[in-house]
Amino acid sequence: MTEQVRKPRARRTFSAFGEIRKMPSEYEIVTHGQNWTTRQNRTSAFEQNPSSAPNMWFKTYRDNSALQAHDWEQFRDPDQYTYRTYVNAQAESELKVHGVLEEYSAAGSAAALAPGWVETLATLYTPSRYPVHGFQQIEAYIGHMAPTSYVTNAAGLATADFLRRVTTIAYRTRELQLAQPSSDIGTDHERRVWETHPGWQPARKAVESVLATYDWGEAFTALNLVLLPTLDDVLSRQFGEIARDNGDELTWLLHGFLDADNQRRNRWSIALAEFAITQQPTSASAIDKWVARWSPIADAAAQGLATILAETPEIPRNADAVTAGAKAAREGLLRGILAPAEAVAKVSAP
Amino acid sequence: MTLLKREEWQGFVRDVDWTPTYVDYEAIYPEWHCGTGKVPREAWQGWEESYKVSYPEYVATQREKESSTYAVKAALQRSNTFQDLDEGWKSATKMHFGGVALVEYAAVIGELKMARFGLNGSWRNMATFGQLDEMRHAQITTFFGHEFVGQDAQYDWTQKTFHTNDWVPIALRNLFDGMMVAPNVVDLAIELPFTFETGFTNLQFIALSADALESGDVNFANMISSIQTDEARHSQQGGPTMEILVEHDPVRAQWVIDKSFWGSARAFAALTGPAMDYYTPLEHRKQSYREFMEEWIIDQYIHTIEDYGLKKPWYWDEFITGLDTWHHGLHMGLWYWRPTVWWRPKAGVSKDERAWLASKYPNWENVYGDKWDVMIDQVNANNVAATLPETLPWLCSTCHLPCCNATPSRNGEWKVRTWQLDYDGKKYHFCTNACRQIFWKDRDNVNHETLIDRFLAGQIQPMDVGGILNYMGMTPDAMGDDPDYGAWTRDYIGRAVEGIAAATVQGATQ
Ligand SMILES: [Fe+2]
Ligand SMILES: [Fe+2]
Ligand SMILES: [Zn+2]
Numbered sequence: 001m002t003e004q005v006r007k008p009r010a011r012r013t014f015s016a017f018g019e020i021r022k023m024p025s026e027y028e029i030v031t032h033g034q035n036w037t038t039r040q041n042r043t044s045a046f047e048q049n050p051s052s053a054p055n056m057w058f059k060t061y062r063d064n065s066a067l068q069a070h071d072w073e074q075f076r077d078p079d080q081y082t083y084r085t086y087v088n089a090q091a092e093s094e095l096k097v098h099g100v101l102e103e104y105s106a107a108g109s110a111a112a113l114a115p116g117w118v119e120t121l122a123t124l125y126t127p128s129r130y131p132v133h134g135f136q137q138i139e140a141y142i143g144h145m146a147p148t149s150y151v152t153n154a155a156g157l158a159t160a161d162f163l164r165r166v167t168t169i170a171y172r173t174r175e176l177q178l179a180q181p182s183s184d185i186g187t188d189h190e191r192r193v194w195e196t197h198p199g200w201q202p203a204r205k206a207v208e209s210v211l212a213t214y215d216w217g218e219a220f221t222a223l224n225l226v227l228l229p230t231l232d233d234v235l236s237r238q239f240g241e242i243a244r245d246n247g248d249e250l251t252w253l254l255h256g257f258l259d260a261d262n263q264r265r266n267r268w269s270i271a272l273a274e275f276a277i278t279q280q281p282t283s284a285s286a287i288d289k290w291v292a293r294w295s296p297i298a299d300a301a302a303q304g305l306a307t308i309l310a311e312t313p314e315i316p317r318n319a320d321a322v323t324a325g326a327k328a329a330r331e332g333l334l335r336g337i338l339a340p341a342e343a344v345a346k347v348s349a350p
Numbered sequence: 351m352t353l354l355k356r357e358e359w360q361g362f363v364r365d366v367d368w369t370p371t372y373v374d375y376e377a378i379y380p381e382w383h384c385g386t387g388k389v390p391r392e393a394w395q396g397w398e399e400s401y402k403v404s405y406p407e408y409v410a411t412q413r414e415k416e417s418s419t420y421a422v423k424a425a426l427q428r429s430n431t432f433q434d435l436d437e438g439w440k441s442a443t444k445m446h447f448g449g450v451a452l453v454e455y456a457a458v459i460g461e462l463k464m465a466r467f468g469l470n471g472s473w474r475n476m477a478t479f480g481q482l483d484e485m486r487h488a489q490i491t492t493f494f495g496h497e498f499v500g501q502d503a504q505y506d507w508t509q510k511t512f513h514t515n516d517w518v519p520i521a522l523r524n525l526f527d528g529m530m531v532a533p534n535v536v537d538l539a540i541e542l543p544f545t546f547e548t549g550f551t552n553l554q555f556i557a558l559s560a561d562a563l564e565s566g567d568v569n570f571a572n573m574i575s576s577i578q579t580d581e582a583r584h585s586q587q588g589g590p591t592m593e594i595l596v597e598h599d600p601v602r603a604q605w606v607i608d609k610s611f612w613g614s615a616r617a618f619a620a621l622t623g624p625a626m627d628y629y630t631p632l633e634h635r636k637q638s639y640r641e642f643m644e645e646w647i648i649d650q651y652i653h654t655i656e657d658y659g660l661k662k663p664w665y666w667d668e669f670i671t672g673l674d675t676w677h678h679g680l681h682m683g684l685w686y687w688r689p690t691v692w693w694r695p696k697a698g699v700s701k702d703e704r705a706w707l708a709s710k711y712p713n714w715e716n717v718y719g720d721k722w723d724v725m726i727d728q729v730n731a732n733n734v735a736a737t738l739p740e741t742l743p744w745l746c747s748t749c750h751l752p753c754c755n756a757t758p759s760r761n762g763e764w765k766v767r768t769w770q771l772d773y774d775g776k777k778y779h780f781c782t783n784a785c786r787q788i789f790w791k792d793r794d795n796v797n798h799e800t801l802i803d804r805f806l807a808g809q810i811q812p813m814d815v816g817g818i819l820n821y822m823g824m825t826p827d828a829m830g831d832d833p834d835y836g837a838w839t840r841d842y843i844g845r846a847v848e849g850i851a852a853a854t855v856q857g858a859t860q
Pocket of ligand 1: 454457483484487
């Protein structure tokens, strides 16, 4: 130890980035290789008996998932969100949400809603805190199991986005309960509707089934690529539009603000699918298979909700049109990653 | 018009559980992940956090914290304080960055597990904030450590440590995988938020932020005190879980808490112990590690578990005795095997420092003095090479730390001994009796090769120090060495070993 060690060239960044010319961004510095259970040359995810139950779970449902890439650490969230970016953006956006909540509350708008629309809110909107919480749980699982911290962080932030959405729904539930005392909003009504209303049952079936899907690649595909793009279109875009048609501008505005979270999730989810397919062509067939399995389930969920939107509002929307819109939204999002010809072309032209 | 108060509507955010019917409850909440055990499922309906928080409050508060923490960092970056910091203090920070950054991330993975499998909606919501908090801690710690990579390659281990098979991260992965990620969520909520966060992270964070300020490292103090302010929020997942578990299955509650306290105590003896009693410059030391443990951990801990109707752990006497030995033995191990660590461990045994150690630990000279004297004499004989390791120590099959605990023999002599166990045709070694007991009780999970097992099985090639360092991912630019041999040996130049050692003891007891 006494002899002088030759002084190597000073580092500019973590050795984990290898020999690079470009300095990694702050996003990359704080996101890269954070999850040690995904490190190279490990015998098992956890530093314990390789055949312990936790190790077998991660081996089966993460490492052996059909969704594969040869180096997950190369994945990047197109939005490059860090924790700091996230709380800054969301605090800003919540200020806007509070602004419109105050503005419409001052105008007494909740009390002035038409009866058919109040019923729609009570049937479709206030009970939706249950499925959104289900999304929150599934997204947490995706983050828990993801094969790189780049995906865990994106999914962790998306998990928090669902809590944000439940919070907004909860706030409005109370507001509507106060403004519409003769409705049963804010009672055990919401849970009953979610558990028994025929319009909700296909959606509940979908959420419960994805909750019980443990292969991380399939859970990710089922939720982020199939169920959410379909139901976001019904519960966010179309519901917002119908709200505006029915004189509920506040709902329309709020959905506009919160939809930014959905769009951000869509961007990284599609980027992730493209990344896996480009790195490992067999991932394409896995995604195809899962999309084919979950699409009818998502369509049925949309169809069920569409029946509510066709029945209760003063100014309703045709159920088939709602369902078709949702399906088209999903297909539009997945277009780039599903068409086999395009997928093959991508792989052969790296 | 103002907004509705949180109390008016938060009940709806918390009330999000329903009864699944399309899929079995057990398929969504598998016992293996949820771990309800003897607790009836309905009992979890009573789970309630004491300190409520809402999403808009969360993002607003956290944005403020982030901007002030990074503003302090930016302001300090322009001054050149780093160069003026003491080597011992720098080593404490390297240990912290490398030993903690990715542990914060393991907590992200653990919180996400509770956000999915927690047995009550409000618990899962709390864990959703928890994973955000831990993401913050991982990112801020990583980013602050990264700043120094250009000035000192050892800071590369901020990110690298847990990707290697160095013995320190093997021991820590073993501990934290076992208490933060792998357990069912009921055990997890007791091991991570209850035992570790409310107990031990206080020690690391309070002790280190005080030491940081003493050492003039405002940036570091700023970072860790800001991190600590998040703990109160997510660590409260432990209390309500504990209450429910204790009510229905106190035996399990006692075991889970005892096991995680022990594992945490072993790890802290290895990391916080040496930093407090050896690396921190003498003039900046306020309390010894033992005093700190007594004040901040032990009283509070016993108080807390008794509040829940639990007893002191079965190993209590062994633990208390260990406060005088564990971290001294581990410090010596870290110093001796210094090429395997990513910091520069100071020996910290100059005359003054020894006098301080002997005043805090009356047996110190008796147990450790002669061993350091051997090192001192080699250094003073210009033979540093003789103080470098050629072999590996036995590693404990439970905590994966070196078996280096001295215990008194009947004749009053202190000896390092290991506890052994013959199981399944193999001999296992343990650092302590409790480590052996924990292994036996938890053997399906923890039965796992130590670094020594791997070495003896020929997995590490070549079978010499070079091969071992390579296996550990250690490179010459990050390899630890004593920062200043003269600092702790020049007091003793030309003296007879026995005399000085004895004199120090005398001086301390007068
Ligand atoms: Fe933390
Ligand atoms: Fe924490
Ligand atoms: Zn041990």
